Amino acid sequence: MPRTTPRGPVAAAALTTLLSLAACTTDTSDAHSAADGRTITIGTTDQVSSLDPAGAWDAGSGTIETEVYATLLSAHNGSTDAKPDLAASITLSGPTKYTVRLKPGLKFANGHDLTSSDVKFSFDRQLKIADKNGPSSLLYNLESVAAPAPDTVEFTLKSPNDTLFPQILTTAAGLVADEEVFPADKILDDEAIIAAKPWSGPYVIDSYAKNSVVSFSVNPAYGGGLGAPKNTGVVLKYYTAASNLKLDIQRGDIDVVYRTLTIPDLQDLGTKPEVVVHTGSGNGIRFIVFDLKTQPFGSATAQADPAKALAVRQAAASLIDRAQLADQVYKGTFQPLYSYVPQGITGATESLKPLYGDQRGGPDKAAAARLLSTAGVSTPVALNLQYNTDHYGSSSEDEYALIKTQLEASGLFKVTLQSTEWSQYGKQRVADQYPAYQLGWYADYLDADNYLGSFFADGNWVNNGYDDAAVKALIKQEQTETDPGRRTETLRQIQDAVAKAVPIVPLLQGSTAIVTRAKIDGVPQRLDSAYQFRWAELAKR
Amino acid sequence: MPGLARYLTVRFLLIFPTVFALVTAVFFLMRLTGDPVTNALGDRLTPEQLRQRLHQAGYDRPLLVQYLEFLKGVATGDLGRTATDNRSIADLLGSYGTATLELAVYALVIALIVGLPLGRLAAYYRDRAPDVVLRLFAILAYATPVFFVGLLLKLVFSVWLDWFPVAGRASTGVQLQLAHRSSVTGIFLLDALRSGDGAAVLDVLHHAVLPSVALGLLVAGIFLRLVRTNLIGTLSAGYVTAARSRGVPERRLRDRHATRPALVPVITLLGLQVAGLLGGAVLTETTFEWKGLGFELAHYLTARDFVAVQALVAVFAVVVAVTNFLVDAVAALVDPRVRY
Numbered sequence: 001m002p003r004t005t006p007r008g009p010v011a012a013a014a015l016t017t018l019l020s021l022a023a024c025t026t027d028t029s030d031a032h033s034a035a036d037g038r039t040i041t042i043g044t045t046d047q048v049s050s051l052d053p054a055g056a057w058d059a060g061s062g063t064i065e066t067e068v069y070a071t072l073l074s075a076h077n078g079s080t081d082a083k084p085d086l087a088a089s090i091t092l093s094g095p096t097k098y099t100v101r102l103k104p105g106l107k108f109a110n111g112h113d114l115t116s117s118d119v120k121f122s123f124d125r126q127l128k129i130a131d132k133n134g135p136s137s138l139l140y141n142l143e144s145v146a147a148p149a150p151d152t153v154e155f156t157l158k159s160p161n162d163t164l165f166p167q168i169l170t171t172a173a174g175l176v177a178d179e180e181v182f183p184a185d186k187i188l189d190d191e192a193i194i195a196a197k198p199w200s201g202p203y204v205i206d207s208y209a210k211n212s213v214v215s216f217s218v219n220p221a222y223g224g225g226l227g228a229p230k231n232t233g234v235v236l237k238y239y240t241a242a243s244n245l246k247l248d249i250q251r252g253d254i255d256v257v258y259r260t261l262t263i264p265d266l267q268d269l270g271t272k273p274e275v276v277v278h279t280g281s282g283n284g285i286r287f288i289v290f291d292l293k294t295q296p297f298g299s300a301t302a303q304a305d306p307a308k309a310l311a312v313r314q315a316a317a318s319l320i321d322r323a324q325l326a327d328q329v330y331k332g333t334f335q336p337l338y339s340y341v342p343q344g345i346t347g348a349t350e351s352l353k354p355l356y357g358d359q360r361g362g363p364d365k366a367a368a369a370r371l372l373s374t375a376g377v378s379t380p381v382a383l384n385l386q387y388n389t390d391h392y393g394s395s396s397e398d399e400y401a402l403i404k405t406q407l408e409a410s411g412l413f414k415v416t417l418q419s420t421e422w423s424q425y426g427k428q429r430v431a432d433q434y435p436a437y438q439l440g441w442y443a444d445y446l447d448a449d450n451y452l453g454s455f456f457a458d459g460n461w462v463n464n465g466y467d468d469a470a471v472k473a474l475i476k477q478e479q480t481e482t483d484p485g486r487r488t489e490t491l492r493q494i495q496d497a498v499a500k501a502v503p504i505v506p507l508l509q510g511s512t513a514i515v516t517r518a519k520i521d522g523v524p525q526r527l528d529s530a531y532q533f534r535w536a537e538l539a540k541r
Numbered sequence: 542m543p544g545l546a547r548y549l550t551v552r553f554l555l556i557f558p559t560v561f562a563l564v565t566a567v568f569f570l571m572r573l574t575g576d577p578v579t580n581a582l583g584d585r586l587t588p589e590q591l592r593q594r595l596h597q598a599g600y601d602r603p604l605l606v607q608y609l610e611f612l613k614g615v616a617t618g619d620l621g622r623t624a625t626d627n628r629s630i631a632d633l634l635g636s637y638g639t640a641t642l643e644l645a646v647y648a649l650v651i652a653l654i655v656g657l658p659l660g661r662l663a664a665y666y667r668d669r670a671p672d673v674v675l676r677l678f679a680i681l682a683y684a685t686p687v688f689f690v691g692l693l694l695k696l697v698f699s700v701w702l703d704w705f706p707v708a709g710r711a712s713t714g715v716q717l718q719l720a721h722r723s724s725v726t727g728i729f730l731l732d733a734l735r736s737g738d739g740a741a742v743l744d745v746l747h748h749a750v751l752p753s754v755a756l757g758l759l760v761a762g763i764f765l766r767l768v769r770t771n772l773i774g775t776l777s778a779g780y781v782t783a784a785r786s787r788g789v790p791e792r793r794l795r796d797r798h799a800t801r802p803a804l805v806p807v808i809t810l811l812g813l814q815v816a817g818l819l820g821g822a823v824l825t826e827t828t829f830e831w832k833g834l835g836f837e838l839a840h841y842l843t844a845r846d847f848v849a850v851q852a853l854v855a856v857f858a859v860v861v862a863v864t865n866f867l868v869d870a871v872a873a874l875v876d877p878r879v880r881y
Contacts, residue, residue, distance in 0.1 A: 239708070
C-alpha cells in the first residue's frame with residue numbers, strides 16, 4: 001500500500017509540539033535552584049584567562065583569584081590601607097627588609113599546611129616563570145624571599161625604604177599558592193588546579209566551566225582576616241553581550257551584575273524598582289597625553305619651541321569642559337578630574353583647577369587665547385588627536401568628538417581626529433606617531449604612587465618624553481617616606497609641579513557601577529574609589 | 542585505477558592544499574592585526590617590559606621562522622597552546638566543539654523540517670499565492686544576517702513574550718547539575734537525557750529553540766528554494782508524464798516519483814552548508830551566549846590570540862573540506878549523472 005500522507009506536516013506538527021512543550025517548561029533557572037537560598041548568582045562580561053596566580057593579570061581572572069587565593073595583606077572595604085589577611089603582622093625590619101609573621105594554623109582547602117615555605121614558593125615562582133600574561137612585573141623591587149621559620153617570611157628588596165611594598169602584597173602578584181600543587185617553573189592547567197583544591201581564600205571552586213558558569217562555596221579552611229562570608233556560596237555566570245546581562249538581571253535570573261553594563265542599560269535599570277544600581281567614583285581615569293616630541297612645537301618638530309609647546313598644552317587644558325564631557329557623553333556616571341590621582345585616593349589634589357580655564361574647573365576661551373598669544377603661537381593650532389574605541393570603550397568616539405568641538409569652538413585649534421585599533425595603538429603611541437592621544441589607567445593597588453609613578457617616574461608607562469628631574473626626585477621621596485603627613489605633602493608637590501607643565505591633560509575619573517536585585521545586601525548605595533567588590537559581603541534577604 | 546577510485550583520491554588529496562592555503566592566510570593575517578601580549582597588557586606595561594615579554598614569547602622573531610615552526614606543529618598534529626589562556630587545543634575542541642556540534646545538528650534539523658516540506662508546498666502551488674509567499678520567505682530567511690534574525694527572535698520571544706530564555710545553553714541550575722555528573726559528553730541534550738531528569742531535558746530544549754531556529758532558518762531558505770526548483774523540474778520530466786499517462790495517482794506521482802530525484806541535490810548542498818553553518822555559528826553563538834567554538838573564535842579574535850585562531854580555523858577548514866569530500870563521494874555513488 002503506497003504511503004500517501006506527506007511527512008512534512010507530521011514533522012511540522014511534531015516540531016510545533018516540541019516548541020510548545022519547550023516554551024511551557026517551568027523556569028528552573030538560576031539562583032533559585034543553583035543551591036540553597038543564600039547562594040548569590042553574579043553575572044559578568046569579564047573573561048578568565050587562567051586560574052594560576054602566575055599566569056593571569058586581567059580583571060576576569062583577578063575576580064576569581066582574589067576570592068579563592070589569599071594574600072598576606074589585603075585592602076579592606078572603605079580604606080586604601082593594606083591590612084593583614086594571612087599575615088599577623090608586617091614590619092620594616094631593615095632598610096631593605098620586610099618581615100611578615102603568619103597567622104597560626106593556616107591551611108589550604110585540600111588540608112595542606114599553609115606555611116612561610118608556601119609564601120616563599122609563591123613569590124619565587126612568580127619571578128621564575130615571569131609569564132607573558134602574568135603579574136610578575138609588579139615585583140620589580142623584590143630581590144629575594146626567605147622563610148627562616150614556618151611562620152616567618154622575610155622579603156629582601158632591591159631599593160631601600162620602599163613604603164609601597166605592603167601595597168604590592170595586596171595585588172595579583174601576592175596571591176599565595178600551594179607548593180605541593182603548583183610546579184615551580186611552569187603554569188598549571190585550570191583543570192589540574194581545580195582537582196587539587198589549593199584554595200587559600202574565602203571561597204573554594206565546586207564546579208568549573210570556563211567562561212561559562214562557575215560555582216563556589218565557602219572555604220572552611222580560610223583563616224585570613226576578611227572574615228566569614230555572609231552567604232553560603234556564589235555562582236558566577238559569564239556573558240559576552242552586555243545586553244544579555246542586562247536582561248537577565250532584569251528578569252531575576254542573576255542577583256548581581258559586576259562589570260560591565262552600558263550607560264543606557266544602567267540608566268534604564270535605574271528606573272526599575274526590582275533592581276538597585278549602585279554607582280560611584282571608580283579608580284580608573286581618562287586623559288589626553290601630549291607627546292612632547294611630536295606635539296605642535298614639540299622637540300622633534302621643525303618648529304621646536306618648548307615655550308610654545310607648553311602654551312599649546314596649557315591652552316588645551318583651559319578649553320576642555322570636563323563637566324560637559326561627564327554629563328553629555330557619560331550621563332553623569334563619570335566625574336571631572338583635575339589632577340593625576342583620582343579623588344578618594346589618599347593624597348589626591350585638584351591641582352589643575354586654579355591654573356587653567358576659569359580657575360574654578362570650567363573652560364575659559366579668553367584665558368586660552370592669552371596663553372597662546374603670550375607665547376607667540378599663531379592660531380588656529382593644528383592638532384592631530386588619536387583615540388581608541390576597542391579598548392577604551394565605544395563612547396570614546398563621542399568623547400573625542402566633543403573634545404574636538406570644545407577645542408575648535410574657541411577658534412584657537414583645528415583638530416583632526418583619528419581612531420586606531422588597540423592592537424596597533426599601543427605600539428604607535430610609544431613610537432611617537434601620535435602628537436596627542438587618549439589613554440586611561442586603573443590602579444593595581446589603591447595608592448597615589450600607582451598613578452604618579454606610572455606616569456612620571458623613570459621608565460614610566462606613559463613614555464611621552466616628559467622628564468622632570470625635580471618631579472622624579474619627589475616621586476622617589478614619596479616612595480620611601482614613612483610619615484603619612486609628609487608623604488601627602490610630597491604627593492601634593494608632585495601633582496602641583498606636573499600640573500604646571502601639563503604633559504597630560506586629565507579629563508575624567510571613572511565610575512564604578514554594580515547592579516543588584518533589591519533583595520541583595522552588602523553593596524553600599526554610593527561607591528567610592530576605595531570600594532572593593534568582595535563576595536563575602538553579599539547577602540540575600 | 543578505476544574511475545571512481547581515481548575521482549575519490551583526487552578529491553581527497555585536494556583537502557590538503559585547501560587547508561594549507563587557509564591556515565597560511567590566517568597565520569599571516571592574524572599577525573598583521575597585533576599580538577596577544579600588547580593587546581592584553583599594553584595598558585599596564587612599560588615599553589621595555591612589553592618588549593621583554595614579546596621576546597620571551599618569541600613573537601619578535603622573524604615571521605618566516607614562526608611560520609615554519611607553526612607548519613611543523615601542524616604536520617605533527619601539535620597545534621600548540623593558546624597564547625592568552627594556556628589551553629591545549631585538544632581541550633578547547635573537547636570543551637566547545639561539542640556545543641557547536643549540538644547547535645549545528647539542531648539547526649540542520651530545523652532546516653530540513655522547515656525547508657523540505659515548504660519547498661514541496663511551493664512547487665505544488667507553483668506561481669500561485671502560497672508559492673509567492675514561500676519564495677519571499679525563503680529569500681528573507683537566507684538573505685537576512687543570522688545575528689539580526691537572532692536579535693529579532695530574542696526581542697519578540699524573550700523580551701516581549703517571555704516564552705524563551707534570553708541566552709545560554711541551559712539554566713544555571715541545570716548547567717551546574719550536569720557539570721556535577723561524573724561523565725559528561727558536553728552535548729547538553731545527551732547529558733540531560735542520561736541524567737534521567739525530564740525537567741533538565743526540557744530546560745535544555747527550551748534554551749536551544751531560538752538559537753537553532755535563528756541558524757536553521759538560514760539554511761532552510763536555501764533548501765526551500767532548491768527543493769522547489771528541482772521538484773518543478775522533475776514534475777515536468779518525461780518519466781513523470783509517462784507515469785501519469787499510465788494512471789499513477791497524482792499524489793503518488795508528487796510524493797514518490799517526482800520528489801525523490803528532486804532531493805538528490807540536497808545531499809550536495811548539505812555539504813556546502815556545513816561551511817555556512819559554521820560561519821553562522823560564530824554569530825549565533827555570540828548572540829545567544831552559546832559557548833561553542835564559534836563563540837570562542839570570536840573571543841580569541843578579539844584577544845588577538847593567533848595560536849588559538851590558527852588552530853580553530855584549521856579545524857573549521859578540515860571539517861568543511863572533509864565534509865565536502867564525503868558529500869562528493871556520496872553524490873558520486875548515488876547520482877549517476879556525476880562523471881568521474
